[in-house]
Amino acid sequence: MPDEMSRPLIQGSGDGGRYRYPEAATAEPSDPVIGILGTGDFSRSLARRLVATGYQVVVGSRTPKRAVALFPEEAEVTSQMEAASQADLVFVAVFPEHHSTLVGLKPALAGKTLVDVSNGLRLNQEGPSNAEQLADLFPESSVVKGFNTISAWTLQVGPRDGSRQVLLCSDSREAKSAVMRVCRRMGFIPVDMGLLSSSLEIENLPLYLFPSWRVPMLCTLCLFIFFYLYNFTRDVLQPYITAGKSAFYKMPIELVNVTLPSVALVMLALVYLPGLFAAFLQLTWGTKYKRFPNWLDRWLTRRKQFGLCSFLCAVLHAIYSLCLPMRKSARFKMLNLAFKQVKDNVEDSWVDTDVWRMELYLSVGIMALGLLSLLAVASLPSVANTVNWREFSFIQSILGYCALSMASLHTVLYGWDRAFTSAQYRFYLPPTFLLVLILPLTVLLGRLALFMPCVAQRLRQIRRGWERSRNIRFTLPDDSGCNGLEDVTNV
Amino acid sequence: MPDEMSRPLIQGSGDGGRYRYPEAATAEPSDPVIGILGTGDFSRSLARRLVATGYQVVVGSRTPKRAVALFPEEAEVTSQMEAASQADLVFVAVFPEHHSTLVGLKPALAGKTLVDVSNGLRLNQEGPSNAEQLADLFPESSVVKGFNTISAWTLQVGPRDGSRQVLLCSDSREAKSAVMRVCRRMGFIPVDMGLLSSSLEIENLPLYLFPSWRVPMLCTLCLFIFFYLYNFTRDVLQPYITAGKSAFYKMPIELVNVTLPSVALVMLALVYLPGLFAAFLQLTWGTKYKRFPNWLDRWLTRRKQFGLCSFLCAVLHAIYSLCLPMRKSARFKMLNLAFKQVKDNVEDSWVDTDVWRMELYLSVGIMALGLLSLLAVASLPSVANTVNWREFSFIQSILGYCALSMASLHTVLYGWDRAFTSAQYRFYLPPTFLLVLILPLTVLLGRLALFMPCVAQRLRQIRRGWERSRNIRFTLPDDSGCNGLEDVTNV
Amino acid sequence: MPDEMSRPLIQGSGDGGRYRYPEAATAEPSDPVIGILGTGDFSRSLARRLVATGYQVVVGSRTPKRAVALFPEEAEVTSQMEAASQADLVFVAVFPEHHSTLVGLKPALAGKTLVDVSNGLRLNQEGPSNAEQLADLFPESSVVKGFNTISAWTLQVGPRDGSRQVLLCSDSREAKSAVMRVCRRMGFIPVDMGLLSSSLEIENLPLYLFPSWRVPMLCTLCLFIFFYLYNFTRDVLQPYITAGKSAFYKMPIELVNVTLPSVALVMLALVYLPGLFAAFLQLTWGTKYKRFPNWLDRWLTRRKQFGLCSFLCAVLHAIYSLCLPMRKSARFKMLNLAFKQVKDNVEDSWVDTDVWRMELYLSVGIMALGLLSLLAVASLPSVANTVNWREFSFIQSILGYCALSMASLHTVLYGWDRAFTSAQYRFYLPPTFLLVLILPLTVLLGRLALFMPCVAQRLRQIRRGWERSRNIRFTLPDDSGCNGLEDVTNV
Incomplete structure (x- = not known):
């Protein structure tokens, strides 16, 4: 469901006439005239x-007569040279590969602020950035990098829905301040990213494709393939080879449904493992x-993604499980069982252990899913922003370990006593839940x-700055520090 | 579940005593004295x-003696004239129909900034706005429109939870700047909306009732009614008329459950159709x-809403489906089938095709739902704000088309070979899934x-600014432009 | 799933080298030199x-030689005295219990701005706050409280993901303004909280543990226990005592599943009760x-939490219900029923009333859940921020009452005629749905x-400011006021 952002932007999309300004009244002498190339x-x-x-906006075009229809009436559309001469602050909005065509404007742009809004087409790790190249072309102008992270659509409708930050950097403090003022007047929040050497990073930002999700997704995928093949061998291949029984119909649902919870539980454990390390x-x-x-450092920063992958698998597992009794195969099995019960003349087929095992592991499983859902909701940015530090660590640490314990208990109850029957070791492979x-x-x-008192206390000391090598038991004031994991102070 | 915002605001709701200020120490001479009428x-x-x-706050009331109890101690409550005289910047917070009662204050308010915070009672498309009327009443004051989009509750608790923007407009730049400073000091983000002629738009903002949802909701409703009646004719009316079999019990669940996925899939197709157009x-x-x-322009901006309506129908379809085996009717049918099987002495009623068909379409359906859920989560404002442009278009375009393909496959598998049996064409109506x-x-x-190379390349050229009519193959720098749909650059 | 925030912060976590600044070029003379103790x-x-x-940053350490490796190259690490002397604005980032060790720096810090970033270890309701104690220690410096609500991690990565507010307070306006400028330059949004007496409140903020959830959670828990015991008595104890029938297997799922909807519906009613009061x-x-x-005041502010608790119970109830046909116990019961039907030679066991009752209450229940989900999504902060006042009250008031009606209807249909059969009054206890x-x-x-016209009109008058005691029928302009509950104007 694409958002409005992804619509092709066409000039004058219906609300162009909303803002009407008498040309003279608006701009005061102190405001910079803004040029756009x-x-x-x-x-x-x-411009809009x-x-x-x-x-006051002046747009520079190679073909001003054709371009004038594309811009709001209040903006003046003229030649590039004319625009460069009139403006105090110039947005350079041409493709970076055409920056060189602007060199003729050098004298007109000297001493002025140029804002480079361009993006790269692909990740550029080595530099120089577009902005640095522009600065090389116009050594007498002050180049500010920025606005490239804002989409044309956000610009047009204004920052009404969700305040948007504009990352800026420049070697000139004055130029940067001027752009910041413009930024703030339009309702955006400028963020100072320092010198122009940061421009490469800023240009790369819109080109990343979920970098933090790559390892967790790969992990999920590998675990899924491994457990799927393992279950396939045990539940489909083994009966087919040893007894000639075809159970291939289990592949789309039943196998997926025993694979998903395995992935979910292992991924959830992987969320808490790096903290222990x-x-x-x-x-x-x-x-x-x-x-x-x-590797540990990076793992620690990816825990949220590991957790959300685990949650996704758990939810899919729940839906798959709930689908089970709906299937034709379940119905046929039930009918055949009923037939058999009648033929065997068994009035009551009730097995108390089976009933209890299933009631228990279902109930525990639902509670584990409920806890995981709370964790997932709490990791939404807007929710995470409203909780304070103590609440956040309560949710992620205490509720998280509760969910892990519940999910493990769900699996243990599901396994019941089946780890101890040799029939479960098909092809000598242990049942999946054991793995x-x-x-x-x-x-x-x-x-x-x-949690053992001696260990817990030592860890607390270490996290407040104590060091074994220094042989002192009390913390010097200037070594005190907060630890994000356990401590509520952040001094 | 109403938020705290909707509680009736009563003076001094318990935390009034939190902030205590010695009256003298706080305000410096440079700060404006703020009046509130x-x-x-x-x-x-x-005031709080x-x-x-x-x-330093001074409140003007007609009955200052009664009103004084309603305000924090630090605010001075006095007559309207006194307040108007003392203040440098005056918030006019009386109902707009009573603006005329303030004309007596004209001399005291001359040369001062008036902030009109009023809202209309109903949408006013023609104008003049309340603020423009106030400006006509007080030609010697500078009127700023603003704060009407902020609720009293947000003001009282401060903008702590979720930064709130304050839209402002005025014909006087100085007055607007002064109000912006006040705004920023209180922690709000002022957004400059230009001249006072924008005030009508700002006044209307809080009165819209989901304007962008109207067409998608209507579309969903019409499709629902159409498919429900179609299914009713085929599944209930036809057996009743031709065979006298009453299947009216299907109306609350089974019919709804075949109607919902139809609506969901058609709505999902409607998300991607305008992009193709x-x-x-x-x-x-x-x-x-x-x-x-x-119409195309507006359709393109409503795609998110179409998608979310589709998602809602898909989720409801999932819940309805999962409810099917729980129903008494399913149980009675099963028992009667078991009875029949025993009477017919059929030991194994297993039909392999039926089993495979159902296992496959269930599994594909769950995956389609999973993909749709990811799309829905990604369209939450706070999540959409954290992804960059490339990630956003990946989710909405690639994942979206995957979901559409999956959902279509789910329907095709559900249909299986039933399009080719004449028994399915009851009353000559084709089965729903075909439609x-x-x-x-x-x-x-x-x-x-x-995706065909020649078409894809031409489209890419066009979206980078190439035009057939100009008979040139390379793009002039000043015509380059980003296209939101396909392009990662936004220059 | 812990976020990146909770990772233990270790110096130079990989991206330290991203920002490189020639030391001279960056800082201009007008910028304050920032000290960190x-x-x-x-x-x-x-510092990063x-x-x-x-x-320009200068860090004061007791052991500068050891500490220098922990800081970015561009920051100067020196002795505490040297740092205090050089800096214009000093962040005091030592544990508050060590503030007294800094008294030696008093002359160097005189006339300068100190920012106290410390948190308490536990809630401190009486004061004095850490910042007030620091101000007592350094009477010649201007103390600003702030930044304690920001985690080290947010500081390090910058406020890119979700704009973060920094609450500030101080008795000195100039000092506060200076810190605000620093704050804004880093991309945070400073919020002026007034005088230093607010510092206690600011220090307590990160220590609260879901204060607004306490009563609603307790309420949910008590209702759950009450209804669980009630149902246990009726559904398990009664058959066991009177007929010796063991139904203890119902405890993990069936009892929970009749208890959850009871809690959900009562909690939902509790959302709308205080508004009526x-x-x-x-x-x-x-x-x-x-x-x-x-009590009413506080109840009114907790309605959102009551509603979300109700929603959680409703969702769990849905999942538990959907699990019912999957259980072994359901299967055994079905098989035994089939056996019985065959033995009794009943060809068709269909009971039309039972079928209709279940189809109807399931369908209505799903719709109630759908409405509740919309309400829950609308209460997410990022979604709530994008709707205007009229839309918000439409969702929470009209949709909310629809959901309440639907959920009540679901329960009534579930009850059907069972309130009138004496067999349902086990142990003389009425069926749960009646309660x-x-x-x-x-x-x-x-x-x-x-909704009755006379009552509705009187209420509208009252909420626009009319008072019976004043014996006037029209509203004076200065007493007009918006009421958050019913009125779309907020003047």
Whole structure:
């Protein structure tokens, strides 16, 4: 469901006439005259917004006569040279590969502020950035990088729905301040990103494709394939090979439905494993002032994504499970069972253990899903922004471990006594739930170990800045520090 | 579940005593003295907030002795004339129909800034706005429109939860700047909306009732009624008329459950149809600088709403489906089938085709729902704000088409070979799934056509600014432009 | 699923090298030199951010040689005295219990601005706050409280994801303005909270643990326990005691599943009850200028939480219900029924009333859940921020009452005629649905009473400021006021 943002922007999309300004009355002498070079969608949306905010706008085009129809009436559309001469602050909104065609404007742009709004077409890790190249072309102008993270559509409708930040950087403080004022007047929030050397980073920002989701997604996929093949071997291949029984109909639903919870539980354990690693490393080192290995560092920052992948699998598992009794195969099995019961003349087929096992693991499973849902809702940016630090760590740490325990219990109850019947070891492969439980139970035991008073106290000391190597038991004031994981102070 | 916002605001709701300020210390000479005319809820909340921010506040009331109890201690409550005289900047918070009662204050208010915070009672499309009428009444004052989009409750608790924008407009730049400063000091984000002629638009803003949802909702409703009646004729009326079999019990659940997915799939196709129209129009015209017809323009901006309506129907369809085996009717049918099976002495009633068909279409359907859920979550404002342009178009375009394909496949698998049995053409009406599939398959074919290399390349050229009529193959720099749909650059 | 925020912050976490600034070029003479006392995580993140924004930063440490490795290259790390002397504005980032160790710096800090960023370890209701104690220690400096609500992690990555507000307070306006400028330059939104006496409140903010959820959660829990025990007595204990029939297997799922909807419906009624109380109190008093009793006031502000608790119970009820046919117990019962039907030779066991009852109450229940979901989505902060006042009250008031009516109808249909069969009065206890319906039906009747023209008009008058005691029928302009509950104007 594409948002309005993705619609092709066409000039004058119906609300162009909303803002009407007598040309003279709006702009006061102190305001900069704003120039825009280029007549693409971005230029037009920018012009519309600037005019709405009350600025005097002059647009520079190679073919001003054709372009004039594309812009709001209040903006003056003229030649590039004329625009460059009139304006105090110039937005350069032409493709970066055409920056060189602007060199003729050099004298007119000298001493003025140029805003480079361009993006790259692909990730550029080495530089130089478009903005740096522009600065090389116009050494007498002050180049500010910015606005490239804002879409033309956001510019046109204004920042009404969701305040949008504009990242800016420049080597000239004055130029940056001037652009910041313009930015703020239009209702955006400028964020100072420092010198022009940050422009490469700013240009790359809109080109990333979910960088933080790559490893968690890959992890989910690999676990899914592994468990699917494992279950396929045990539940489909084994009966087919040993007894010639075809159970291939299980592939679309039943196999997926035993694979999904396995992935969900292992992924959930992977959310809490790196925190344990970090704690044990700190305990081993006796200090928190030593850097974690890179892989651990990155893992710690990806925990939210691991958790959400786990939640997605858990929800799909719930839906698949609820579909089970609806299937034709379930109906046929039931009818055949009824037939058999009648033929065998069994009046009551009730098995109390089976009933209890299922009632229990279903109930625990639903509660685990409920807790996971709360965690997922709390990780929505707008919800996470409204809770304070203590509430956040309560949700993610205490509720999270509750969910992990519940999900493990769900699996243990599902397994019941089946780990101890040799019939379950088809092809000598242990039942799936046994494999799945290894990691979560390890994590839960590790967490319990950290609860032991002596360990817990030492960890608390370390996280408040104590170091073994320094042989002192009290913390010097200037080494105090907050630890995000456990501590509510952030000093 | 009403939010705190909707509670009736009563003066001094318990936390009034939180902020205590010695009257002298706070306000410095440079700060404007703020006057408030009117003693309603909005006035009281505004006074509370201004006092908390450190301003000197003077409230003008017709009955200051009675009103004084309603305001925080630090605010001075006096007569309207006295307040108008003392203040530098005056909030006019009386009902607009009583603006005329303030004319006596004209001399005291001359040269001062008046902020009109009023709203209309109903949509006013023609004007003049309340603010323009106030400006006519007080030609010697500078009228600023604003704060009407903020509720009294948000004012009182401050903008802590979710930064709130304040839309402002005025013909006087100085007055507007002064109000912007006050705004910013209170923690709100002022947005400059230009001249006072925008005030009508600002006054209407709080009165709209989901304008962007009207057409999508209507569309959903019409499709629902059409498909419900169609299914009613085929599944209830036909058996009743031709065989006298009463199946009216199907009306609350089964009929709804075959109607909902039909609506969902057609609505999902309607999300992607306008994009295709736009692309084909651009290809036909050979330029992107021609305006789309109005209906297409509006349709393009409503795609998110169409998609969310489709998602709602899909979710309801999932819940209805999952309810099916729980019903008494399903149980009675099963028992009767078991009875029949025993009487006919059929040991195994398993039909492999039926089993496979159902396992497949259920599994594909769940995956389609999963993809739709991701799209729905990504359209939450707070989530949409955290993804960049490339990620957004990946989600809405690639994932969206995946969901559409999955949902179509779900329907095709559901239909299986039933399009080719004449028994399905009751009353000569084709099965519902055939009707439903027309639009989505058309959209998918149209999209495939756009993937053909020659078409795709031409479209890319057009969207980067190329025009057939100009007979040139390379883009002039000043005509370059981003297209929101396909392009990651926004220059 | 912990967010990145909760990772232990270690110096130089990989992206330290991103920002590189030649030391001389960045800071202009007009910018304050920023000092930081303390070398904890918060200090390091703050230094990183300030340097990235272009400030000259000097860090004061007791052991500068060891600390220098922890900070970005551009920050100067020196002794505390040296840092205090060089800086114009000093962040005090040491544990508050060590504030007294800084007294030696008093002369160096005289006349300068100190920013106290500390948090308390536990809620402090009496004061004095850390900031007030710091101000007592350094009477010649200007103390500003702030930044304590920001985590070290947010500081380090910058306010890119979700704009974060920084609450500030101080007795010195100039000092506060200086800190606000720094704040804004870093991309945060400063919110002026007034004088230093607000610092206690600001320090307590990060220590609250869901204060607004306490009563609603407790309410949910108590209702759950009550209804669970009630149902246990009726459905498990009674058959066991009177007939010796063991139905204990119902405890994990079936009992929970009849308890959850009871809690959900009562909680939903509790959302709308306080609004009725308020309306009837205002009608009785004949004025809206009288304060509600405290309990009602607090109840009114907790309605959103009550509603979300109700929604959670309703969703769990849906999942539990959908699980019912999947259980082994359901299967055994079905098989035994089939056996019985065959033995009794009943060809068709269809009971039309049973079928209709279930189809109807399921369908209505699903619709009620759908409406509740819309309400829940609308209460997400980011969604609530995008709707205007009229849309918000439409959702929460009209859709909310629709959901309440639907849910009551669902329960009535579920009950059907069972209130009139004496077999349902086990142990003389009425069926649960009868108890549950009392409150919602009362609320719906009360709401209907308010719709009566005479009552509705009187209420509207009162809410626009009319008072019985004043014996006038028209509203004076200065007493007009909006009422959040019913009125779209907010003047």
